[in-house]
Amino acid sequence: MVDTDWAGDVLTNGRRMAESLMADECRIVHPTGRMSVDRMTGVVEPETTLVYEGRCKVQTAGGVASQVVSAAGDSTNVGGNVPVWALYLHLPVTVETAVSGDIAVIMRSRDPSLVGRRLRLVNLQSEKTWATARRWNVSEMPAEAEVDDE
Template sequence: MSILNGSLSMGRRMAESRMLDECTITRPGEKAWDEELGEWITTQVVVYSGRCRIKHPSTVARDVEAGSQLLAVSFTEIHLPLAASGVMADDTVTVDASPTRVEQAGRQFIVTAPFDGSQSTALRFRVEAFDERRLA
């Protein structure tokens, strides 16, 4: 095994050891008519369920001007094991449990974009909050 492969393997183990949260990633599936409710119901397809890590890649927020408002923008990432696959933009991430921040359980995020690259230690996706903390 080359030095690069050894380092990469060690980096992947370290990345996964920091994935202490549990999350479920879903996307809309088929629609079915519910006679009782009299409306179409969309089933949710589970894309991934397991270990994850929610983090800010930078603690520094960036000021942006939107119309006549000055907003502070920071980005959040979700990290998944490399074995996870199939996650796409617009998927919904639900934090099921977070031992280090219990109040995170139940929070939802929307996947906006992947971070691509070779020699990755984890799958990383940019996400936006999709709950009461989301900016209008």
């Protein structure tokens, strides 16, 4: 049997350590399914509600060689193997309101190339008793098109 007092202390310390590595900041929104029109520009945009804003960490894993094949059956790499990477977003364990389909935008990062990246939360992969963080599998979304006023 596990000594829950000792295990609780270890878990608290593990969560504190995991959060200390979350040096990035993100904003997570939930699409409402409604659209709104900007009266000044006429631009139609999806409405969202704020889910979370705060610390996070972008993480990759993998690099496993894989044969990538398109939906049409064509190989995208002419018969060779390419590395396939998994992309994750780590959040504090206290962030319980994020759901699959939410969108995270990296607002600040020690890696400037991550700032502005948009990540769709795919599924939570840290559903366990001794979780030290909420670790989400995510997929990167294309950058939003910029409007050129010229």
